[in-house]
Amino acid sequence: MDPSDVENADPAGAFRGATSVSGAGPGGRPPAFDGLAAAVLDDRGTVVGWTGTAQDLTGFCADEVHGRPVRELVADLPHDPRRAAHVPATGRVRLRHQCGNTIDVTFRTTRVSGSADFLVLAAPTPHVADHRHGAALLRALSAQNRITIALHDTDLTTVQTNAMPDTPDGRPIQPGARLGDVLCAEDAESIEAVLRQVLETGAPVIHRNQRVSWRHHPARRHALSLSAFRLEDTRGRPAGVAALYIDDTDQLRARRQLDLAHAVAERVGGSLDVVRTAHDLADALVPTFGDLAAVDLADAVFDGDEPAERLGGGDPHLRNAALAPATADWPPGIQRGNLVPSLSDHPLLRRFQHGETVVYHRDDYIALIGGPHSAEQFLPHDIQAVMVAPLHARGLTLGAIVVWRTGPSESFTADEVDLMRQIASRGALAIDNARRYTREYRAAVALQQRLxxxxxxxxxxxxxxxxxxxxxxxxxxxxxxxxxxxxxxxxxxxxxxxxxxxxxxxxxxxxxxxxxxxxxxxxxxxxxxxxxxxxxxxxxxxxxxxxxxxxxxxxxxxxxxxxxxxxxxxxxxxxxxxxxxxxxxxxxxxxxxxxxxxxxxxxxxxxxxxxxxxxxxxxxxxxxxxxxxxxxxxxxxxxxxxxxxxxxxxxxxxxxxxxxxxxxxxxxxxxxxxxxxxxxxxRAVPANDTARWRIPADPAAVSDARAWATRHLTAWGLDDLLFPTELIVSELVTNAIRHGRPPAELRLIRHHVLVCEVTDSNTSQPRLRRARTTDEGGRGLFLIAQLAERWGCRHGQNRKTIWSEQPIARAH
CATH class of the missing domain: 3.60.40.10 (PPM-type phosphatase domain)
Known part of the structure; x- marks a missing residue:
C-alpha cells in the first residue's frame, strides 16, 4: 500500500460499496467481545498481525489469516484491482465469520509509528453506535445546569463528573475525588451507603430525596433527587456506579411555601379566640419557615378594642400572645404575656410601622431592642436573621409576627418576604375577626350578666x-x-x-x-x-x-x-x-x-x-x-x-x-x-306562726274577726300592730261578707312582716278608688293602702285573695 494513499485515505476507500449488514456469531447471537479487535496490515493490505480479540470477533485464528489480503475477509466487496492496496482511515464493512455468517463492524486505521504497517481497530457497529449515543447522552446531561452526573468506580471514587460546587473559585470537581471531599461528612456517608447498595445488589435507586450541604457552606441546604444505577462490563461484572443528581431546591422551596400557605389557610381563622388564633399562626410557621416564632399583639386587641396608631420608637404597647415552639429555651424577656420592650427609632422600625415586612440582621435587631444589654433579655440564642411582619387589617396595626432563624441557617429571601406578607395579611384578618368577636362577645356577656x-x-x-x-x-x-x-x-x-x-x-x-x-x-x-x-x-x-x-x-x-x-x-x-x-x-x-x-x-x-x-x-x-x-x-x-x-x-x-x-x-x-x-x-314557716279563721256569712262576724286577730297578735307579742291590724281585718272581712261569696277565710302569718289575708270565692277584681265626701262607703281599700306597707290581690281557681303586709321591725 502506498503511504501517500494512507495519508489521503478516502473514508469509503477500498471498502466502498460494502453494505451494512448486521452479522451474528454462532447460534445467531452476537459474539462475545471484551474489547476492540485489532489487526496489523502491511503496506499491501496483507495481514501480518492478528490479536485474540480479532479471533473472538471473526472466529479465525492467526495462522488462518497471516499472509492473506484483508480483502478476503470482507464479504460482498466488488473486485477492483486499482484499489487493492487502498485502506481507508475509517469506515463500515461486513466481515466474514468462520461459521459462514457476516458481522457488521465499524473500523478505524492508523499508521504504526516508525513502520510502513497499519493498525486496524474494529468493533461491531451496534457497539460503536451504543458508544456514540452514550457519549452524546453523557455530554448532553453534563451540559444541564440542574442535572449533575457522576461516574464512580467500584470503590466509589469519582471517575468523571460535571459537578460544580458553589465555591468562590467555581472550579469543577476533579477526578479521583470522593464525596466526603465535597459534601458534609454526614451527607457524604448517607449517599455513599446508597451507592454501595446499588453497586452490591444491582437494584437501581430512582428519585430518592436527599438533603445535602457543601463542606465549605454547611448552612445552605440543597434538596437533591438522587437516581443511581450500576455500571457493568460486557460480561455483566460490576464496573462502577452512575449517579444523577437533580437539584430540586427551588422546586422544593416553592412547594414548601405553597404547603405553608395552605397550612396557614387551614389552621388559622378556625377559632374566634384572639390568643388561640395567635397560637395557630405561630405553630404554622415553625419549623417550616423559621426555627422560632412569636406573635405579639397590641394590649387593646386582647380586650377586643382597636389599637392606637404609633410611629417612632418607644413603648410599642405590644404583649406576647404566642410562642412556637413553646418548649424552646426562650430568653427571660420573651415569655407568654410579657410586654415587648421599648424600641429604638430605627429606620427599619419606621418601615414596619408603615406596613412593610422587614428583615433584620443580628446587629440591626440588637440596635432595635436597645443594645447588647437588652439582647441578653430579649434575643434568642444564636440567631442569624429576624423577620418582622406587621399584622395589618382595616388600617389598624394589630401586632406583629416575629420569626427567627438560628444556627447554620440561611437568611430570608425576597420570595420568603413576599410569602410572609401574604401569611401576615391572612393572619391579621383572622385576628381582627377574633378581636371583633371578642368585643361583641364581651358586650353580650356584660349585657347578659347585667340583666x-x-x-x-x-x-x-x-x-x-x-x-x-x-x-x-x-x-x-x-x-x-x-x-x-x-x-x-x-x-x-x-x-x-x-x-x-x-x-x-x-x-x-x-x-x-x-x-x-x-x-x-x-x-x-x-x-x-x-x-x-x-x-x-x-x-x-x-x-x-x-x-x-x-x-x-x-x-x-x-x-x-x-x-x-x-x-x-x-x-x-x-x-x-x-x-x-x-x-x-x-x-x-x-x-x-x-x-x-x-x-x-x-x-x-x-x-x-x-x-x-x-x-x-x-x-x-x-x-x-x-x-x-x-x-x-x-x-x-x-x-x-x-x-x-x-x-x-x-x-x-x-x-x-x-x-x-x-x-x-x-x-x-x-x-x-x-x-x-x-x-x-x-324553708318553712312554723305552724305556730300562722292562724286561720273561717268567716261566717254574717255581718256581725266582723267584730268576732277583730277579736280573733287581737288574741293572736297579743300572743305573738305584736301589741304595737293591734290598732292598724284591727282596721285592716275589719275592712277585708266586711268586703268578703258584703261583696264576696262563701266560703271565706281569714289568715294571719307572722315572719319579718305580718301578713293578713282574706280569701273568698268571688273572682272579681277589687279596685282602689277615692271616695267623695258625701259617699257612705268606698274607703276600705284606700284605708288599707294607708295602713299597710304593701297590699294586693291574687287570683286562684274560683277564688281571690286580698292581702296586706305590715313590717314587724317597724313596730319595735
Whole structure:
C-alpha cells in the first residue's frame, strides 16, 4: 500500500460499496467481545498481525489469516484491482465469520509509528453506535445546569463528573475525588451507603430525596433527587456506579411555601379566640419557615378594642400572645404575656410601622431592642436573621409576627418576604375577626350578666344561688337566664329560661322576657296562666321582629312558685327540662312534670304540677346547656345531674359553692351552649306562726274577726300592730261578707312582716278608688293602702285573695 494513499485515505476507500449488514456469531447471537479487535496490515493490505480479540470477533485464528489480503475477509466487496492496496482511515464493512455468517463492524486505521504497517481497530457497529449515543447522552446531561452526573468506580471514587460546587473559585470537581471531599461528612456517608447498595445488589435507586450541604457552606441546604444505577462490563461484572443528581431546591422551596400557605389557610381563622388564633399562626410557621416564632399583639386587641396608631420608637404597647415552639429555651424577656420592650427609632422600625415586612440582621435587631444589654433579655440564642411582619387589617396595626432563624441557617429571601406578607395579611384578618368577636362577645356577656338577678338571695321561703357559664363558641351568649322573685305571703317564684338565638339579640330578648315574667308574677297568676300570657307576648315580639328573624324568636321556660306556709311548690313548663328535687335525706329525682310547648307556640295549653316539698330540700332549675354535652344525650345528662346533686347538695355547704362544683363536673371544657343553674334550699314557716279563721256569712262576724286577730297578735307579742291590724281585718272581712261569696277565710302569718289575708270565692277584681265626701262607703281599700306597707290581690281557681303586709321591725 502506498503511504501517500494512507495519508489521503478516502473514508469509503477500498471498502466502498460494502453494505451494512448486521452479522451474528454462532447460534445467531452476537459474539462475545471484551474489547476492540485489532489487526496489523502491511503496506499491501496483507495481514501480518492478528490479536485474540480479532479471533473472538471473526472466529479465525492467526495462522488462518497471516499472509492473506484483508480483502478476503470482507464479504460482498466488488473486485477492483486499482484499489487493492487502498485502506481507508475509517469506515463500515461486513466481515466474514468462520461459521459462514457476516458481522457488521465499524473500523478505524492508523499508521504504526516508525513502520510502513497499519493498525486496524474494529468493533461491531451496534457497539460503536451504543458508544456514540452514550457519549452524546453523557455530554448532553453534563451540559444541564440542574442535572449533575457522576461516574464512580467500584470503590466509589469519582471517575468523571460535571459537578460544580458553589465555591468562590467555581472550579469543577476533579477526578479521583470522593464525596466526603465535597459534601458534609454526614451527607457524604448517607449517599455513599446508597451507592454501595446499588453497586452490591444491582437494584437501581430512582428519585430518592436527599438533603445535602457543601463542606465549605454547611448552612445552605440543597434538596437533591438522587437516581443511581450500576455500571457493568460486557460480561455483566460490576464496573462502577452512575449517579444523577437533580437539584430540586427551588422546586422544593416553592412547594414548601405553597404547603405553608395552605397550612396557614387551614389552621388559622378556625377559632374566634384572639390568643388561640395567635397560637395557630405561630405553630404554622415553625419549623417550616423559621426555627422560632412569636406573635405579639397590641394590649387593646386582647380586650377586643382597636389599637392606637404609633410611629417612632418607644413603648410599642405590644404583649406576647404566642410562642412556637413553646418548649424552646426562650430568653427571660420573651415569655407568654410579657410586654415587648421599648424600641429604638430605627429606620427599619419606621418601615414596619408603615406596613412593610422587614428583615433584620443580628446587629440591626440588637440596635432595635436597645443594645447588647437588652439582647441578653430579649434575643434568642444564636440567631442569624429576624423577620418582622406587621399584622395589618382595616388600617389598624394589630401586632406583629416575629420569626427567627438560628444556627447554620440561611437568611430570608425576597420570595420568603413576599410569602410572609401574604401569611401576615391572612393572619391579621383572622385576628381582627377574633378581636371583633371578642368585643361583641364581651358586650353580650356584660349585657347578659347585667340583666340577670343577684347570684344569691335570702328570703323566708328559701335561700337561692344562681350560676351562669357563657359558652366560648363562635355564636356568643344564648340568652339563658334564671330568676328568684319574692311574692306576697312569703312565697317565692323560681324561673329558668333559654332564648332561641345567640349574641346581643338573644340577651335583649331575655331581658324583655324576664321583665315580663316579673310583671306577670306580681299579678300572682297560676304558673300555667302565667306561661300562657308569656307565650302571647313572645308571639307579639315575633311579629315585631324583622322578616328573617320570625322563625328564631322563641324561648323555653320553667316557672315555679314555692309557698313556705303550705310547703308546696306549683310549677309549669314551656318546653323546658324538668327540675330536680333533692330531699333532706340526700335522695334526688327529676320532678315528673308535664311539659307544654315552647313559648313561641300558641294554642296549646300548659299544665300546673304541684308537689310537696320538705323544708331543707333543694330545688334545682337549669337550662339544657348543663345536661346536653358532647358525649351525652339529654337523658344521660339529666341522670348525671341528678346523681351529682345527690352527692353535692350537703346541708353545710353553701349553695353557691355547690353550683360551681356542679358546673365543673358536668360542663365540657369548651361548652357548646350557655349553662345556668339555680339552686333553692327551701324553708318553712312554723305552724305556730300562722292562724286561720273561717268567716261566717254574717255581718256581725266582723267584730268576732277583730277579736280573733287581737288574741293572736297579743300572743305573738305584736301589741304595737293591734290598732292598724284591727282596721285592716275589719275592712277585708266586711268586703268578703258584703261583696264576696262563701266560703271565706281569714289568715294571719307572722315572719319579718305580718301578713293578713282574706280569701273568698268571688273572682272579681277589687279596685282602689277615692271616695267623695258625701259617699257612705268606698274607703276600705284606700284605708288599707294607708295602713299597710304593701297590699294586693291574687287570683286562684274560683277564688281571690286580698292581702296586706305590715313590717314587724317597724313596730319595735
Amino acid at each position: 340577670l338577678p343577684p347570684a344569691t338571695t335570702d328570703t323566708p321561703a328559701a335561700e337561692t344561688a344562681g350560676v351562669y357559664l357563657p359558652t366560648d363558641r363562635g355564636g356568643g351568649t344564648s340568652g339563658d337566664w334564671y330568676d328568684a322573685i319574692p311574692l306576697p305571703a312569703l312565697r317565692l317564684a323560681l324561673v329558668a329560661g333559654d332564648v332561641i338565638g345567640r349574641g346581643i339579640p338573644a340577651s335583649a330578648t331575655m331581658g324583655r322576657l324576664r321583665a315580663a315574667i316579673q310583671t306577670l308574677a306580681d299579678l300572682e297568676l297560676e304558673p300555667d296562666e302565667l306561661l300562657t300570657r308569656l307565650a302571647d307576648l313572645v308571639q307579639r315580639l315575633a311579629a315585631e321582629a324583622p322578616p328573617g328573624d320570625h322563625d328564631v324568636m322563641g324561648a323555653t321556660c320553667l316557672y315555679a312558685v314555692y309557698d313556705p306556709v303550705t310547703r308546696r311548690c306549683a310549677m309549669a313548663s314551656a318546653g323546658h327540662p324538668p327540675p330536680v328535687l333533692v330531699r333532706p335525706d340526700g335522695s334526688a329525682e327529676a320532678v315528673d312534670i308535664v311539659p307544654g310547648p315552647p313559648l313561641a307556640v300558641c294554642g296549646m295549653p300548659y299544665e300546673t304540677t304541684t308537689i310537696d316539698v320538705e323544708p331543707g330540700s333543694v330545688l334545682a332549675l337549669y337550662t339544657d346547656g348543663l345536661v346536653q354535652q358532647a358525649a351525652h344525650d339529654v337523658c344521660d345528662g339529666l341522670q348525671r345531674l341528678t346523681d351529682a346533686l345527690a352527692t353535692s347538695c350537703r346541708p353545710g355547704r353553701a349553695l353557691e359553692e355547690t353550683g360551681r362544683i356542679l358546673l365543673d363536673q358536668l360542663v365540657d371544657e369548651a361548652p357548646r351552649d350557655d349553662a345556668t343553674l339555680l339552686l333553692a334550699r327551701t
